[in-house]
Amino acid sequence: MLAGILSSLPGAVSQGILWGIMALGVYITYKILDIADLTVDGSFATGGAVCAVCVLSGMNPLLSVLLAMLAGCVAGAVTGILHTVFDIPAILAGILTQLGLYSINLRIMGRSNTPLLKVETLFDKLSNLLPGLGSSYIAICIGVIAVVLVVVALYWFFGTEVGSEIRATGNNEAMVKALGGNTRLMKAFGLAISNGLVALSGALVCQSQGYADVTSGQGAIVMGLAAIVIGNVLMGWGKAFGTKMVSAIVGSIIYRIIIAVVMQTGFVDTQDTKLFSALLVAVALAVPVMVERHRNKPKREE
Amino acid sequence: MMLELKNVKKTFNRGTINEKKALEGIDLQMNPGDFITVIGGNGAGKSTMLNMIAGVYPVDSGAIVIDGKNVTRQPDYKRAAYLGRVFQDPMMGTAADMEIQENLAMAYRRGKRRGLKWGISKKEKEIYHETLKMLDLGLEERMTSKVGLLSGGQRQALTLLMATLQQPRVLLLDEHTAALDPKTGAKVLDLTRELVEKNQLTTLMITHNMKDAIRLGNRLIMMHEGRIIYDVAGQEKQKLKVADLLGKFEEASGGEFANDRMILS
Ligand SMILES: Nc1ncnc2c1ncn2[C@@H]1O[C@H](COP(=O)(O)OP(=O)(O)O)[C@@H](O)[C@H]1O
Ligand SMILES: [Mg+2]
Numbered sequence: 001m002l003a004g005i006l007s008s009l010p011g012a013v014s015q016g017i018l019w020g021i022m023a024l025g026v027y028i029t030y031k032i033l034d035i036a037d038l039t040v041d042g043s044f045a046t047g048g049a050v051c052a053v054c055v056l057s058g059m060n061p062l063l064s065v066l067l068a069m070l071a072g073c074v075a076g077a078v079t080g081i082l083h084t085v086f087d088i089p090a091i092l093a094g095i096l097t098q099l100g101l102y103s104i105n106l107r108i109m110g111r112s113n114t115p116l117l118k119v120e121t122l123f124d125k126l127s128n129l130l131p132g133l134g135s136s137y138i139a140i141c142i143g144v145i146a147v148v149l150v151v152v153a154l155y156w157f158f159g160t161e162v163g164s165e166i167r168a169t170g171n172n173e174a175m176v177k178a179l180g181g182n183t184r185l186m187k188a189f190g191l192a193i194s195n196g197l198v199a200l201s202g203a204l205v206c207q208s209q210g211y212a213d214v215t216s217g218q219g220a221i222v223m224g225l226a227a228i229v230i231g232n233v234l235m236g237w238g239k240a241f242g243t244k245m246v247s248a249i250v251g252s253i254i255y256r257i258i259i260a261v262v263m264q265t266g267f268v269d270t271q272d273t274k275l276f277s278a279l280l281v282a283v284a285l286a287v288p289v290m291v292e293r294h295r296n297k298p299k300r301e302e
Numbered sequence: 303m304m305l306e307l308k309n310v311k312k313t314f315n316r317g318t319i320n321e322k323k324a325l326e327g328i329d330l331q332m333n334p335g336d337f338i339t340v341i342g343g344n345g346a347g348k349s350t351m352l353n354m355i356a357g358v359y360p361v362d363s364g365a366i367v368i369d370g371k372n373v374t375r376q377p378d379y380k381r382a383a384y385l386g387r388v389f390q391d392p393m394m395g396t397a398a399d400m401e402i403q404e405n406l407a408m409a410y411r412r413g414k415r416r417g418l419k420w421g422i423s424k425k426e427k428e429i430y431h432e433t434l435k436m437l438d439l440g441l442e443e444r445m446t447s448k449v450g451l452l453s454g455g456q457r458q459a460l461t462l463l464m465a466t467l468q469q470p471r472v473l474l475l476d477e478h479t480a481a482l483d484p485k486t487g488a489k490v491l492d493l494t495r496e497l498v499e500k501n502q503l504t505t506l507m508i509t510h511n512m513k514d515a516i517r518l519g520n521r522l523i524m525m526h527e528g529r530i531i532y533d534v535a536g537q538e539k540q541k542l543k544v545a546d547l548l549g550k551f552e553e554a555s556g557g558e559f560a561n562d563r564m565i566l567s
Contacts, residue, residue, distance in 0.1 A: 161416035164404055171397040178356070178395070179412045179464070180382035239448075 004264045010136035012260035016253030017143030018204045019223060021150055023231075023248040025197030026224030031244070032158075033170040033190045035083075038094035040224060042101030043075040043195040044217030047202025049108040052116055052212035061122045065203040072199020073192040075101055080188025105214045114212045121207040139208045146204060150197065151245050157193075158241060166190045198224075219274050222281050227252035229284040255280075303367070304504040305332040305472050310354055310364035312347075312528075324350040326528035328364070332472070337498055337505045339515040341547065342525035343555070348508045351525070352474045355506070357381045369471045383413025386465030386503075388458065388478040395461030398450030402441060402460065405449055406430045409464035433463055437493065455486030459493055466497050473498065475507040491518070512544045526554040 022044060029037040047068040054064035075097060082093035106112060127138050157163045168176045169186040176183050198220070206212040231244075231251025238247060259276070262268045268276050312325040324347045332338060340348050354361055355368075357378035365374045368384045389395055396405050407422045410429075422430075427445065434442035437459050441452075449457060458478060465473060475494065479487035495518060498505050509515050515522055522539050524532035524547065531554045534542065 156420060157418075160418045160420050161407075161411060162418060164400070164408060165416050168397045168400060168404075168408055171399045172394070174389070174394050175397055176408070177379045178382055178385075178387045179408050180379050180414070181408070181416070182379050 001264055005261055008260040008264060009257065010134065010140065012256040013253055014136045014139035014143055014208070015205075016227075016256035017140060017147055017249065018208055019201060019220075019256070020143070020147060020227060020249035020252035021204065022198045022201035022220055023224045023227035023252045024150060024154065024245060025194040025201065026221060027228055027245065027248045028154075028190055028194040028197070030225065030228065031170075032167055033187060033194075035090045035170075035187065035191070036094070036221075037076075037079060037191060037194060038091060038221055039075055039079045039097045039101070039191070039195050040094075040198050040221040041217040041219065042098035042105070043072045043198045044202040044205075044220040045105045045212075045214050046075055046101055046108070046217075047072050047199030048206035048212035048216050049105045049114070049214070050199070051203035051206050052114040053108055055116055055119050055121065055207070056114070058119075061120065061125070061207060065122070065200060065207070068203035069196045069200040072202070073196035075199070076192040076195025077188055079195070080191040083191070084184035084188050102214060109212060109214070112214045116207065116210045116212075121210070122204075123208050135208075142204065142208070146200070147249055150200070151242070151249075154245060155242055162186075162189070219277060222274075222277050223252075223255065226255045226277060226281045226284065229281060230254050230258075233284065303331055304334045304336070304369055305330070305355070305506075306365075306367040307331075307351075307355070308365040308367070310351075310366065311362045312350055312354060312359065313362055316362075323528055325354065328354075328528075328530060330523070330530065332504055332506070334504055335502045336521055337503075337519035338507070338521045338523060339519045340506060340508045340523050340525060341510070341512060341515045343551070346525040347528040348525050349476055350528075352387075352476050352506065352508065355381075355472070356385055356387060356474060384471040386412075386468075386470030386473040388461050388465050388473075388475050390477040390480050392454040392458040392461070392481055395464065396449045396457050399448060401446050402434075402449055402452075403427060403430055403445040405460065406433075406445075406464060406467065409467045412468045412470075414468075433467065436496075437463065453486075455482050455490060458482060458486075458490050462490065462493055462497065466501060466503065469501055469503070471504065473503045473505040475505065477508050477510060480510060494518075512547050515547070516540075516542045516544070524550060524554070526551070 022040070026040060029035045050071040051064045051068040054067055055061050079093045079097040082088045082096060083090045088096070122142055123135070123138050126142060127133065127135070130138065158167060165176060165181045166186045166189060169181065169183045173183050176186070202217060205216065228248050228251060231247030234250060234254065235243060235247035238244065258280070259273060262276060263270070307328050307330040310325055310328040314322045314324055328351055342348050353359055355366060357373065357376060361374060365372060367373070368381070373381050373384070403422055407426065410426065430445060431442045434445070439456055439459060441456065441460065449460065452460065462478070479490050482490060491514060497503065505519070507519065516539065520539070521535035522542070523530050532550050
């Protein structure tokens with residue numbers, strides 16, 4: 001069993017990194033904007049769908065990823081408009097977009113599953129450059145490059161005037177308005193960026209596994225939350241924005257490792273992973289609350 | 303005229319059993335540099351009047367003109383270019399999870415376009431450092447601390463500073479010392495007077511403390527049931543006594559006694 005666990009580690013780490021970009025997207029809405037955005041499950045698949053169709057049409061795989069990201073931004077903007085212009089509660093706005101995206105993703109691909117046959121993905125290209133390196137290690141390389149670029153870009157962006165305003169909007173809307181900030185625009189903007197990252201993650205995952213699937217984003221939001229929660233448990237001491245982003249990535253990797261280990265023990269079947277994920281997140285969210293409640297309970301005199 | 307309200311009316315929940323006429327035709331004119339204190343019982347419409355000026359809710363009828371510009375149809379965040387605001391709740395004026403200097407930087411950009419300029423320049427930091435010194439709270443040495451670590455009084459003082467960092471055409475203060483302990487409240491009030499005098503700010507200050515209402519500012523208005531029922535300025539205002547105001551209030555409310563909150567001072 002130990003050998004099995006060890007051999008499954010590189011794959012788990014690579015998946016953790018590639019899905020970690022999705023977790024960063026979730027971090028922007030859930031932690032920075034204080035919005036639970038359910039668009040994610042749809043926009044993740046959109047990223048894969050757009051990327052697959054582009055690559056198959058002969059487009060450069062890197063350009064395909066960027067286009068997929070753009071599609072994700074549009075999806076996020078739709079949720080943003082539903083929420084800020086029409087005042088639909090954020091959760092419902094996200095569900096509406098997510099539902100609509102399911103059909104759109106089918107339209108984009110023309111079918112529910114699109115294999116990337118006879119085309120060269122980013123991962124194939126790097127594999128040709130570094131022959132002998134296993135596919136998991138290739139995925140880790142590309143994942144690390146992508147994560148570094150995204151983290152640096154986000155660190156820069158959230159330090160700009162507009163970025164600060166988005167952070168402040170999640171923190172204290174009344175204040176931002178009183179200081180002349182357009183909070184509706186900031187929320188829509190944040191949702192677009194978030195879903196752009198989610199789609200980027202979806203596109204990279206699609207290329208790494210060699211196919212796009214309409215169901216690939218199912219439960220993505222839960223995995224994103226799991227990554228953030230686990231990251232917070234492990235690296236909660238870090239209050240700086242950079243540390244928070246790294247902790248989401250680390251959380252995503254650990255989450256994948258936990259899943260891989262649990263699968264190896266044989267207690268949990270492939271079909272049970274979603275239930276296990278849901279339980280994991282529920283427990284991770286509940287534990288701090290219970291601890292706090294226990295701590296605040298008045299001590300009984302003995 | 304720095305601020306003009308022309309027959310401003312507002313009814314909340316019109317046509318429901320919760321219908322509430324909050325403002326029944328407010329006319330107010332403020333000259334540049336006017337410092338008006340606003341008093342009145344609970345539910346008199348004081349906060350609603352300030353919210354109308356700030357554009358938190360649209361008016362039902364009437365017009366609001368700030369420094370010659372009719373802003374009646376402008377959304378709140380656009381009017382913010384002209385207004386400095388401090389709320390009763392010390393938590394409302396600052397972003398807790400952001401640094402003191404980040405909060406100031408946003409206030410420094412009130413009414414300006416936000417772009418992709420990164421961080422806070424050294425020159426800006428020097429300005430904030432100098433401004434914070436004025437508070438005498440030592441905050442100038444903690445500019446990278448998160449605002450959430452500050453006390454209510456410190457946060458309110460910071461909010462006041464932020465509201466005036468970019469000179470506002472009108473400063474709106476809604477019982478901004480009411481949530482603070484008396485000593486801290488007095489300090490923030492002193493700071494208010496200092497800032498208003500130094501910058502010649504046109505100011506509307508709601509207070510439930512009648513002594514403060516008489517002591518501060520050059521004009522006083524009393525509101526009752528959505529109307530301005532008493533408006534006094536200059537010499538006449540300086541000579542007012544708390545008892546005079548209580549008398550006015552009883553007269554307006556038909557002999558009812560002023561509530562405890564108004565008598566407390
Ligand atoms: N957003 C609102 N919705 C409904 N009623 C409101 C709202 N804001 C204020 N009111 C009502 O309008 C009246 C005036 O309130 P307000 O201006 O807050 O009084 P004051 O600040 O003088 O105590 C009160 O009866 C209050 O209940
Ligand atoms: Mg009030």
